[in-house]
Amino acid sequence: MSETEKIPAKQMLRDVVDMVYREAQEAKDRGEPVGWSSSKFPAEFTEALGLKVVYPENQAAAISAKKGGQRMCEHAEAMGFDNDICGYARISLAFADGAECEEKPMPQPDFLLCCNNICNCMTKWYENVARMHDIPLIMIDVPFNNEKEPSQAQVEYMKAQFKAAVEQLEKIAGRKMDEEKFNQACANANRTARAWLKACSYLQYKPSPLSGFDLFNHMADIVTARCKVEAAEAFEALAEEYEERVKEGTSTWKYDENYRIMFEGIPCWPVLRTLFEPLKEKGINTTAVVYAPAFGFVYEDIDGLAKAYCKAPNSVCLETGVEWREGICRENKVDGILVHYNRSCKPWSGYMPEMERRFRKNLNVPVVSFDGDQADPRNFSEEQYKTRVEGLFEIMEEEAAKKERV
Amino acid sequence: MYTLGIDIGSTASKCLILKDGKEIVSTSTVSVGTGTTGPKRALEEVLKNAKMAIEEMDFIMATGYGRNSIDIADDRMSELSCHARGAVFLFPNVKTVIDIGGQDIKVLKINSQGMLENFVMNDKCAAGTGRFLEVMARVLEVEVVELGKLSKQSTKEVNISSTCTVFAESEVISQLAKKTEIVDIIKGIHRAVASKVAGLAKRLGVEEDVIMTGGVAKNEGIVEALESEIGKNIRVSEYTQHVGALGAALFGYKKAKKKK
Numbered sequence: 001m002s003e004t005e006k007i008p009a010k011q012m013l014r015d016v017v018d019m020v021y022r023e024a025q026e027a028k029d030r031g032e033p034v035g036w037s038s039s040k041f042p043a044e045f046t047e048a049l050g051l052k053v054v055y056p057e058n059q060a061a062a063i064s065a066k067k068g069g070q071r072m073c074e075h076a077e078a079m080g081f082d083n084d085i086c087g088y089a090r091i092s093l094a095f096a097d098g099a100e101c102e103e104k105p106m107p108q109p110d111f112l113l114c115c116n117n118i119c120n121c122m123t124k125w126y127e128n129v130a131r132m133h134d135i136p137l138i139m140i141d142v143p144f145n146n147e148k149e150p151s152q153a154q155v156e157y158m159k160a161q162f163k164a165a166v167e168q169l170e171k172i173a174g175r176k177m178d179e180e181k182f183n184q185a186c187a188n189a190n191r192t193a194r195a196w197l198k199a200c201s202y203l204q205y206k207p208s209p210l211s212g213f214d215l216f217n218h219m220a221d222i223v224t225a226r227c228k229v230e231a232a233e234a235f236e237a238l239a240e241e242y243e244e245r246v247k248e249g250t251s252t253w254k255y256d257e258n259y260r261i262m263f264e265g266i267p268c269w270p271v272l273r274t275l276f277e278p279l280k281e282k283g284i285n286t287t288a289v290v291y292a293p294a295f296g297f298v299y300e301d302i303d304g305l306a307k308a309y310c311k312a313p314n315s316v317c318l319e320t321g322v323e324w325r326e327g328i329c330r331e332n333k334v335d336g337i338l339v340h341y342n343r344s345c346k347p348w349s350g351y352m353p354e355m356e357r358r359f360r361k362n363l364n365v366p367v368v369s370f371d372g373d374q375a376d377p378r379n380f381s382e383e384q385y386k387t388r389v390e391g392l393f394e395i396m397e398e399e400a401a402k403k404e405r406v
Numbered sequence: 407m408y409t410l411g412i413d414i415g416s417t418a419s420k421c422l423i424l425k426d427g428k429e430i431v432s433t434s435t436v437s438v439g440t441g442t443t444g445p446k447r448a449l450e451e452v453l454k455n456a457k458m459a460i461e462e463m464d465f466i467m468a469t470g471y472g473r474n475s476i477d478i479a480d481d482r483m484s485e486l487s488c489h490a491r492g493a494v495f496l497f498p499n500v501k502t503v504i505d506i507g508g509q510d511i512k513v514l515k516i517n518s519q520g521m522l523e524n525f526v527m528n529d530k531c532a533a534g535t536g537r538f539l540e541v542m543a544r545v546l547e548v549e550v551v552e553l554g555k556l557s558k559q560s561t562k563e564v565n566i567s568s569t570c571t572v573f574a575e576s577e578v579i580s581q582l583a584k585k586t587e588i589v590d591i592i593k594g595i596h597r598a599v600a601s602k603v604a605g606l607a608k609r610l611g612v613e614e615d616v617i618m619t620g621g622v623a624k625n626e627g628i629v630e631a632l633e634s635e636i637g638k639n640i641r642v643s644e645y646t647q648h649v650g651a652l653g654a655a656l657f658g659y660k661k662a663k664k665k666k
Binding site: 360390 | 527
């Protein structure tokens with residue numbers, strides 16, 4: 001392809017996610033089994049077995065962003081699920097129940113892949129779907145990491161579960177897993193992760209060649225397609241584009257970059273623009289999001305793979321969580337932190353007060369929080385959010401003026 | 407040089423005129439806030455009190471929940487910075503500002519240079535705010551301004567939940583049905599507000615001097631309950647309801663000086 005015909009990385013990334021869902025639908029139409037998977041289930045196994053898988057968390061985020069979240073949540077509530085339960089879970093349970101959903105259709109599941117590294121609500125959510133559809137649920141249980149590194153016993157526990165999962169998946173696929181294909185899937189996953197980390201690393205440039213909000217959208221690929229070579233290629237293209245932008249002095253953030261912040265937590269998908277606008281107006285670029293370290297995992301062997309899947313935002317101890325965040329805050333030179341207290345995600349929000357305290361102490365930057373929800377718009381107040389962002393901006397202004405005086 | 411601070415909250419509109427960034431010339435308060443005639447009436451009143459015209463103002467700074475609805479304002483700032491600045495003007499050694507507004511609670515941390523360093527606010531729930539007190543006063547059939555005085559007469563405090571305004575209201579009703587003394591219920595309500603606010607304040611760390619701002623600070627029962635919850639003395643200015651407007655006028659003065 002000539003230089004002039006080069007497809008923008010953003011388009012490539014979108015095409016990859018579309019491909020995942022399209023291929024799953026095609027498989028379903030052919031009568032092949034299609035799975036639903038939690039976002040951090042080892043996709044290497046299904047990829048090696050050629051099983052098509054779609055991702056309810058990604059689907060729920062897309063539905064929410066297209067304003068269907070509340071309708072789906074209310075459907076789940078009418079089924080008897082409490083409004084305190086994760087919004088993604090409610091949306092997915094509503095979809096599994098057959099609720100009409102034009103925002104992001106996908107095939108209904110024939111089997112389920114649940115790894116509770118991402119959260120424990122996931123287990124009950126998937127158990128409910130399994131019962132509703134009377135289909136197999138393949139579970140990988142990840143104990144909470146109360147130490148920084150998983151122990152060898154934990155690695156062995158994970159590997160034993162991998163073995164059992166592969167046996168179950170082989171039955172579903174009707175074939176044995178090919179070792180070579182598995183190695184290729186692992187190689188692809190590592191290549192994708194490296195490219196993703198590289199793309200994220202451009203946030204360290206000042207001014208940044210990208211808005212951190214871009215990464216919220218690109219997350220879809222690292223979740224749904226990390227074992228696919230197309231995802232690796234798209235992220236490599238994205239990193240190249242950022243490299244170009246650094247050289248040219250341009251950015252996907254088209255506004256002033258007066259200040260740089262970390263946005264903590266999953267964004268409020270139904271009101272993404274509302275989140276973005278006050279930041280844009282004040283020239284506050286988001287240059288740190290926790291997804292880079294959380295999903296950019298590289299490993300060398302099966303033990304490394306087991307360890308990698310032990311680590312997700314809600315399965316690591318406070319110390320690791322703080323280390324991840326403070327690392328990207330320092331690298332990406334943030335002036336403040338905006339914390340989303342996500343009503344959908346109690347484990348994530350639960351340790352935030354202590355994290356906030358540590359951020360203030362260790363990073364010496366203002367930390368401001370707001371209430372919201374990743375999927376249910378009823379839990380967000382625009383005015384409250386705006387006031388908090390303005391407050392954060394005014395403190396950063398004062399801090400900058402103080403530094404100038406010194 | 408005259409600067410005008412306009413603080414439009416959810417339940418009250420407050421204005422203050424400041425001379426040369428030092429002298430408070432006049433104030434006004436109207437007990438309705440954004441979206442009502444309150445802002446206009448408060449503005450007319452503050453000018454009338456000062457015997458001045460709007461044209462004489464060198465800078466108009468709006469703050470509060472309704473700040474964006476004030477068209478005549480030269481600029482706008484959040485109530486967080488304005489409360490901090492106003493509090494530092496009145497109490498130069500302030501380190502912690504607690505403001506209970508109509509529908510939010512703010513705790514501000516002030517650094518040694520008198521700058522706003524950090525803040526915490528309530529979540530998306532009105533428990534513990536001015537509105538909470540209004541609801542309770544209505545159920546008890548007393549005026550909200552009388553709550554402080556009445557709580558002084560209490561001999562026995564009753565426990566009222568602080569988690570939800572609606573449930574707290576039901577608790578108050580059931581206490582009334584049990585013929586519990588109104589003054590004891592009021593004391594319990596004050597404790598409920600204080601424990602909610604103290605929980606937020608402790609998250610940020612409470613350092614003296616502690617200043618309370620906003621209309622609720624006029625309620626000595628709340629101030630007392632809060633002092634007991636945080637274990638520190640709380641100071642309140644006679645301008646407590648105008649601290650936000652004062653801060654806005656001070657920021658306005660700074661901007662006006664820069665312009666000249």
